[in-house]
Structures are given as structure tokens and as C-alpha cells.
Amino acid sequence: MKDKLFGLLEPAVTALGYELLDVEYAAAGRHSLVRVYLDRADGGAIGLDDCERASRAIGDLLDAEDPIGHEYRLEVSSPGFDRPLRTPAHFARFAGNEARIELAVPVEGRRRFRGRLGAVEDGRVTIEVDGREWRLPLAGISKARLVG
DSSP states (O other): OHHHHHHHHHHHHHHTTEEEEEEEEEOOTTOEEEEEEEEETTSOOOOHHHHHHHHHHHHHHHHHHOSSOSOEEEEEEOOOTTOBOOSHHHHHHTTTSEEEEEEEEEETTEEEEEEEEEEEETTEEEEEETTEEEEEEGGGEEEEEEOO
């Protein structure tokens, strides 16, 4: 569902001048939650007016397309301190910052990493954890966020 929502929402969000950072979907019976994280494409800070504008457009699109098929609550917000990282450009932009990364498939028996982000090269991101440098495949990352 997350991928379906991302694919549906990204063109509309981009047309508004924002970058779609992440979409979270939590099914809770008949009352699901769709949480959308945005950033400004021009690098500025997301404000309340931006969230309201995007929320109206996203809500209208979800109502028209009805991908969920039942009642849901929509939340649109800025990324905050625990900003999601999704693209190689996100990881490169925040090199030197502390992040949490979770892999879909373990590397050397480990799925969770918390440390300082390094370079992004050849489809891998470097993260230093407890003095050891790990090179993690970007394609294998299931979740990544900055640590605020």
C-alpha cells in the first residue's frame, strides 16, 4: 500500500513545488492512517501553510482515486528532526549527521545501524558505528531516518 500511495501522490506533490519524502500507512480496521512527509523543493523550510495547501490537494486526490477503500485519517507534515532518508541524494546531503538505518536483509547478521553517515558511492552508503565503517546497499534499506 505504501508504494501504491507513494506512486499516486508523488507527481501531485511535485507539481505543488514540494518533495515527497515519505509516506506511512497504518491499517487499523476501518480507520487507517496515511502520514505524508514533505519538504520544499527549493530547500526552504516547510510551514503550516505549506502543509495545509498540500493536505487539501492530497486529500482531494485520495478522495478521487480511493486507493484505500475505507475511512482514513490524513496527516501532512514536515520531516522534523527525525527526517526520513530515501534517495541517494538524501543520504549524501546529510553526510556527517547521525542516522538510524534498518535493512530488509541483514549484513553480517545485523539489520539495524545507528551512527554517522558517510559517503554515498556505487549504490552504497557508508555509516560509522562504534568505530567500524559499514557499507550498506541503498537498495536493501527498508527504513532510514536522521537522529534528532
